[in-house]
Each structure stands twice: as structure tokens, then as C-alpha cells.
Amino acid sequence: MKSIETKVSRVIVGKIEPNEDLIDSIIKMVNKYDIKSGFINCIGALKKITIGYFDMESKKYLTKTVDEYVELVSCMGNISFRDGKPIIHLHASIGARDYSIIGGHLIQPSIVSITGEAYILEIDRKIERVNDPQFNLSLLAI
Amino acid sequence: MKSIETKVSRVIVGKIEPNEDLIDSIIKMVNKYDIKSGFINCIGALKKITIGYFDMESKKYLTKTVDEYVELVSCMGNISFRDGKPIIHLHASIGARDYSIIGGHLIQPSIVSITGEAYILEIDRKIERVNDPQFNLSLLAI
Amino acid sequence: MKSIETKVSRVIVGKIEPNEDLIDSIIKMVNKYDIKSGFINCIGALKKITIGYFDMESKKYLTKTVDEYVELVSCMGNISFRDGKPIIHLHASIGARDYSIIGGHLIQPSIVSITGEAYILEIDRKIERVNDPQFNLSLLAI
Numbered sequence: 001m002k003s004i005e006t007k008v009s010r011v012i013v014g015k016i017e018p019n020e021d022l023i024d025s026i027i028k029m030v031n032k033y034d035i036k037s038g039f040i041n042c043i044g045a046l047k048k049i050t051i052g053y054f055d056m057e058s059k060k061y062l063t064k065t066v067d068e069y070v071e072l073v074s075c076m077g078n079i080s081f082r083d084g085k086p087i088i089h090l091h092a093s094i095g096a097r098d099y100s101i102i103g104g105h106l107i108q109p110s111i112v113s114i115t116g117e118a119y120i121l122e123i124d125r126k127i128e129r130v131n132d133p134q135f136n137l138s139l140l141a142i
Numbered sequence: 143m144k145s146i147e148t149k150v151s152r153v154i155v156g157k158i159e160p161n162e163d164l165i166d167s168i169i170k171m172v173n174k175y176d177i178k179s180g181f182i183n184c185i186g187a188l189k190k191i192t193i194g195y196f197d198m199e200s201k202k203y204l205t206k207t208v209d210e211y212v213e214l215v216s217c218m219g220n221i222s223f224r225d226g227k228p229i230i231h232l233h234a235s236i237g238a239r240d241y242s243i244i245g246g247h248l249i250q251p252s253i254v255s256i257t258g259e260a261y262i263l264e265i266d267r268k269i270e271r272v273n274d275p276q277f278n279l280s281l282l283a284i
Numbered sequence: 285m286k287s288i289e290t291k292v293s294r295v296i297v298g299k300i301e302p303n304e305d306l307i308d309s310i311i312k313m314v315n316k317y318d319i320k321s322g323f324i325n326c327i328g329a330l331k332k333i334t335i336g337y338f339d340m341e342s343k344k345y346l347t348k349t350v351d352e353y354v355e356l357v358s359c360m361g362n363i364s365f366r367d368g369k370p371i372i373h374l375h376a377s378i379g380a381r382d383y384s385i386i387g388g389h390l391i392q393p394s395i396v397s398i399t400g401e402a403y404i405l406e407i408d409r410k411i412e413r414v415n416d417p418q419f420n421l422s423l424l425a426i
Contacts, residue, residue: 001298001299001300001301001304001309001312001313002298002299002301003296003297003298003299003313003316003317004296005294005295005296005317006294006295006296006297007294007295008292008295008405037297039325039403041325051379051383052355053355053379053380053381053383054329054353054355054398055381056353056397062381064383074357074358074377076325076327076358076360077327077401078297078327078401078403089327089401090327091327091355091356091357091358091379092357093357093358093377093379093385101377101385102379102383102384102385103355103357103358103377103379103383103385104355104357104379104383105355121403121405123295123297125297127297135398137398137399139299139398139399140297140299140399140401142297142298142299
């Protein structure tokens with residue numbers, strides 16, 4: 001276990017509009033406000049969502065794109081940086097018309113149908129990611 | 143994408159008691175502390191829960207009420223205001239005895255069986271909702 | 285409904301390493317930083333997870349241990365204390381290779397496969413738990 005201690009600085013509340021991509025929109029917020037790093041909670045409704053499951057054998061994400069109107073039931077994760085670019089790491093679960101749920105690692109494209117309501121809690125410290133060759137994934141460099 | 147920048151002001155920790163409604167209880171906290179707006183995380187256990195799925199054709203929520211003891215596995219969302227009254231927008235997923243999960247938009251009645259443990263992060267800015275005629279829903283006015 | 289008002293003090297960002305237990309790692313963070321109390325959001329990937337469903341008849345948790353690589357899709361909850369020892373109360377949902385989700389109350393052992401990314405928001409007040417004989421569970425003493 002590794003850890004760092006920091007403080008909350010700002011809160012950004014975002015409204016993501018119909019046909020906008022969830023991750024692109026959060027990247028825009030990061031750039032607009034020059035967000036250092038932080039964590040994200042988001043709910044809303046989507047018309048398309050791509051979720052991933054990391055396959056330990058191939059060291060790649062298996063992905064599934066759902067082209068349906070769904071509720072974004074949970075979406076949480078964090079903002080960090082790799083090579084100067086923001087990495088938005090989110091996990092999401094979505095609810096269908098029959099209230100069943102599927103979920104995983106959030107991937108693009110994931111497109112808003114009605115609205116996305118995001119709360120970003122900025123922390124007062126920039127967190128970087130570096131590639132971990134064991135998994136071929138960018139993990140937190142703390 | 144629209145967005146605002148604000149700060150965290152207070153944190154309210156709430157314990158919702160058996161037979162209390164989750165949303166009513168959060169409204170009581172909003173009134174008791176005069177909470178400006180903010181976001182909510184809640185876990186607990188319920189004896190009844192009502193969840194909704196927004197149907198894009200009828201522009202209405204389809205709803206389902208579950209009368210079972212369930213774990214409140216995730217519950218996240220936010221506090222805003224419409225016409226001076228607090229709107230508690232939450233999405234929830236619940237876990238059954240066989241650990242299966244269903245979820246959606248949280249609707250009343252949703253009644254605590256054992257306890258509800260809510261963390262409210264208040265922000266230093268009042269957020270309003272206005273009706274969006276395209277969906278017949280109150281969306282964030284930011 | 286009972287409630288208290290407090291402030292955010294620090295944010296601890298933790299990276300939980302492969303083969304570490306999620307709850308043990310958060311307890312280590314609580315001890316390392318002398319965290320008063322607070323709430324937790326965590327995502328990541330696990331190789332083993334134990335989830336519980338509280339059975340109202342026996343007043344005990346039914347439990348299930350999953351020995352698979354899974355995405356930790358949502359994990360939220362809080363830190364409090366009982367008899368001076370930290371209690372990490374988390375509810376979690378996990379996503380399988382087919383993107384299906386199960387979930388419940390998080391129990392040990394729950395072991396990281398790749399990484400666990402935890403954000404802890406510390407509050408400026410120590411929250412205690414006491415046993416509620418009605419349920420034989422430690423509930424928030426607020």
C-alpha cells in the first residue's frame with residue numbers, strides 16, 4: 001500500500017449535454033479549470049456506453065458497447081496525468097429498462113442521452129501515472 | 143458541457159433510522175443545516191426501494207418497487223433546488239440475498255430496514271434546476 | 285434521522301498493491317495518517333472478493349467469496365471507530381468477464397489483483413459505532 005496526504009481545493013460541478021462523450025467532457029473540465037487531480041462522482045443517462053473488463057492473460061481490455069438508453073447508476077473514479085495529459089479513470093454501472101445492471105471500466109465512446117451530472121473534487125497535488133509493464137497498464141505513481 | 147467552480151463548505155454525516163424514507167431524511171438534513179447544494183454518498187440496508195428507468199418515448203419514469211430486505215450497495219447523487227424546494231437526485235443499486243444487483247434512479251418510497259449512512263458534501267454555491275421541455279425533466283441550471 | 289455537521293480536513297489517496305487486502309490496506313492508511321473518520325471511494329481490480337448480505341432472521345451476514353479476476357466497479361463507504369479500533373464499512377459491486385455485476389457488504393478477504401485506487405475524505409470529527417442489540421450490528425453513534 002502506498003499513499004499520499006493532500007487537501008481538497010476546489011469542487012467543479014459539470015453538466016454534460018446530450019450527445020457529448022462523458023470522458024471527453026471531463027477532460028474539457030480538467031483543462032478549463034486546470035484541475036490538479038481529484039476524484040469524480042457522476043450520475044445521469046446515456047444513449048451509448050462502452051465498458052471494459054481487463055483480461056489478465058492477454059493484458060488487454062475486452063470491451064462491450066451498449067447502444068441503448070440506460071441510466072448511469074454509478075460512475076466513480078479519479079483524474080491523474082500521464083506524460084502531461086489527463087487520464088480519466090472511471091468505473092461505471094448502468095441500468096437497463098428492466099433495471100438489470102452491467103458494468104466495468106468506462107471506455108469511450110460513452111455518450112450522454114439526457115444529462116450527465118458530475119462532481120469533481122480537486123485535490124491540491126498532481127498525481128501522475130506510469131506504465132506498469134507487469135500489466136501493461138498506467139497505474140498511479142504514488 | 144457546462145460547469146461551475148466552487149468550494150466544499152461543510153460535511154453532514156447522517157444516520158437514517160429504520161422505517162425512515164431515504165429521500166425524506168436527506169431533505170430533512172438539507173433543511174436542518176440549510177445546505178446550499180452538494181453531493182451525496184450513501185450505503186445501508188433497505189426494506190423497500192423504488193427505482194426508475196426513464197423511458198424516452200413517453201418521457202416518464204417506469205418504476206419498480208422492491209419489497210425485500212436489500213443491501214444499498216451504491217447510492218450517489220446531488221442536492222439542488224427547484225422553485226425554492228430541495229431536489230434530491232440519487233441513483234442507486236441494491237443487492238439481494240443472492241448478491242444479484244438491480245438499480246436505477248431512486249424514487250420514493252425507499253425505506254430503511256437497519257440503517258442508512260449518508261455523507262453529504264456541501265458546496266458553497268446554490269445550484270438550481272429548471273424544467274427541460276425536451277425531456278420534461280428538471281435538469282441542472284448551470 | 286440523526287446527523288452531525290463537520291468539515292473536510294485531509295484527503296488521502298491510496299494505491300493498494302497486488303495481493304493486498306482492501307480493508308487491511310485502508311486500516312493501514314487510517315493508522316498511518318491518524319485519520320479521524322471519513323468517507324471512501326475506491327475502484328480497481330480484484331482477484332478475490334467476499335461480499336455479504338445481512339439476513340434479518342439469523343441477524344448474521346450470509347457471505348460469498350468470488351475467486352475470479354473482477355473489476356471493482358463501485359466501492360463506497362466510511363471510516364468510524366469502535367472500542368478505539370477503526371471500522372471500515374464498505375459496500376461494493378464487482379463486474380465479471382461478461383460485465384455482469386454482483387455486490388453487497390464488503391468482507392475480508394478481498395484481495396487486489398492489479399490495483400486499488402482509494403480516495404479517503406477525512407472529516408474533522410471522530411465518529412464512533414456502538415452495537416445495536418436489535419440487529420447485533422455496530423451502527424453509527426451519532
